[in-house]
Amino acid sequence: MSVIQVDNLKKSFGQLEVLKDISTEVKEQEVVCVIGPSGSGKSTFLRCLNRLEDITDGHVIVNGHDITDPKININKIRQEVGMVFQHFNLFPHMTVMENITLAPIKARGADKEAAKQTALQLLKKVGLEEKANSYPGELSGGQKQRVAIARALAMEPKVMLFDEPTSALDPEMIGEVLEVMKDLAREGMTMVVVTHEMGFAREVGDRVIFMDGGFIVEENVPSELFGNPQHERTKAFLGKVL
Amino acid sequence: MEIFQEALPVLWAGLKLTAYITVIGLLFGFIIGLITALFRLSPISPLRWVAIWFINFVRGTPFLVQLFFIYFGLNTLPFISLQPVTAGIVGIAINAGAYIAEIVRAGIQSIDKGQTEAARTLGLTGAQTMRYVILPQALRRMLPTFVNQAIISLKDTSLLSVIGIAELTQRGQVVVSATYEPFKIWGMVALMYFILIYLLTKLGDYLERRYEQR
Numbered sequence A: 001m002s003v004i005q006v007d008n009l010k011k012s013f014g015q016l017e018v019l020k021d022i023s024t025e026v027k028e029q030e031v032v033c034v035i036g037p038s039g040s041g042k043s044t045f046l047r048c049l050n051r052l053e054d055i056t057d058g059h060v061i062v063n064g065h066d067i068t069d070p071k072i073n074i075n076k077i078r079q080e081v082g083m084v085f086q087h088f089n090l091f092p093h094m095t096v097m098e099n100i101t102l103a104p105i106k107a108r109g110a111d112k113e114a115a116k117q118t119a120l121q122l123l124k125k126v127g128l129e130e131k132a133n134s135y136p137g138e139l140s141g142g143q144k145q146r147v148a149i150a151r152a153l154a155m156e157p158k159v160m161l162f163d164e165p166t167s168a169l170d171p172e173m174i175g176e177v178l179e180v181m182k183d184l185a186r187e188g189m190t191m192v193v194v195t196h197e198m199g200f201a202r203e204v205g206d207r208v209i210f211m212d213g214g215f216i217v218e219e220n221v222p223s224e225l226f227g228n229p230q231h232e233r234t235k236a237f238l239g240k241v242l
Numbered sequence B: 001m002e003i004f005q006e007a008l009p010v011l012w013a014g015l016k017l018t019a020y021i022t023v024i025g026l027l028f029g030f031i032i033g034l035i036t037a038l039f040r041l042s043p044i045s046p047l048r049w050v051a052i053w054f055i056n057f058v059r060g061t062p063f064l065v066q067l068f069f070i071y072f073g074l075n076t077l078p079f080i081s082l083q084p085v086t087a088g089i090v091g092i093a094i095n096a097g098a099y100i101a102e103i104v105r106a107g108i109q110s111i112d113k114g115q116t117e118a119a120r121t122l123g124l125t126g127a128q129t130m131r132y133v134i135l136p137q138a139l140r141r142m143l144p145t146f147v148n149q150a151i152i153s154l155k156d157t158s159l160l161s162v163i164g165i166a167e168l169t170q171r172g173q174v175v176v177s178a179t180y181e182p183f184k185i186w187g188m189v190a191l192m193y194f195i196l197i198y199l200l201t202k203l204g205d206y207l208e209r210r211y212e213q214r
């Protein structure tokens, strides 16, 4: 069964049509990387998958629920869809521990002690156990992003969405974040990753989607998409970034 | 020297009442302001409408007229009988409330949109997001502006003398008419206000510095 199924998704901001008929699916344990030039609609596509953007037309089915249905409890759906942002968006007035335990306690009604134990395990997983009582302002960019990943994982999501998670990082910190993401992929997490890290897409991705101008121009396994692109636009883009 | 000794206890009592009315008035003003700000930003348009008109009306009328309306106007209605001090507190609370509403609204809107997105993405409801993520940050950021409003409200309490509240300014008038020493007595009254406001300013500076550290 697919974790996410997208049927003829369209999204406009006023007059501007940003997504023009997107259909694809993400299967369980699959890692799908989304690449494409800036402004091609990658972020918008990702943000439609948890209805952070209102969907103009088409259907997005997440874990069997059509999230375009206005009657659906979107908060419940979102609990199962983790999201990691380019700019981390940690809560600056809370400690790392509070950042991670807030949603499990308030949204899912988890026991406080249990939530803390889970948080500690997750921090260990991302290599930051000793930062539990730090504030985000005291962390480096790479550390912030690893906390953001732990915060999303604390809700035990079925799928994780990443929107250029390393684009705001200094070069020397990109590796540590990609490592955590690789670990996740290895453990079987279903992931959709918008990225400019072609090495990551090639190595970790099960499938790569190339977007341009609001369309999926081409999607394929990484070896094919990178080694034998079918479309001129894909070739032109890869020529610039590789 | 004697005149100071005579006047001080009387003025001190007035100062205490001034401080009392300011603190209680601001406390209710804060609650009114918070609720009005949330109404103002609510997706429900009648709530927004009520908030906008409340804010506009209070900001568009003189405080003294608001005070007369509450004390002399409302008191003519059946079942309402406000003591002067109560009327004074209500006046300060409503007046400060409208201004605080705008302060809180600006504070909420100054918080990065990414904060709301991160919270909603985790499955928190809109109300939980406001309560745990947005408001704590907005209120912290707004502390210096709150202190500013507290100073304005404190000064406004001197107008309460006209409805016969024995706050600092009113006591000043009483002592002056008894002693015929307007220069010394009004000088003392001014100094007492100044010290109180100076302390508030310092508190504001301190809070501002503490906020910037994080």
Ligand SMILES: Nc1ncnc2c1ncn2[C@@H]1O[C@H](COP(=O)(O)OP(=O)(O)O)[C@@H](O)[C@H]1O
Binding pocket: A013, A016, A018, A036, A037, A038, A039, A040, A041, A042, A043, A044, A045
């Ligand atoms: N909230 C918005 N309002 C209006 N236009 C938007 C909004 N978000 C994105 N866009 C526009 O949609 C297009 C695609 O943006 P985006 O999805 O961020 O692209 P990408 O992530 O591929 O760089 C851009 O032209 C952008 O200006």
Ligand SMILES: [Mg+2]
Binding pocket: A042, A043, A044, A164
């Ligand atoms: Mg983007």
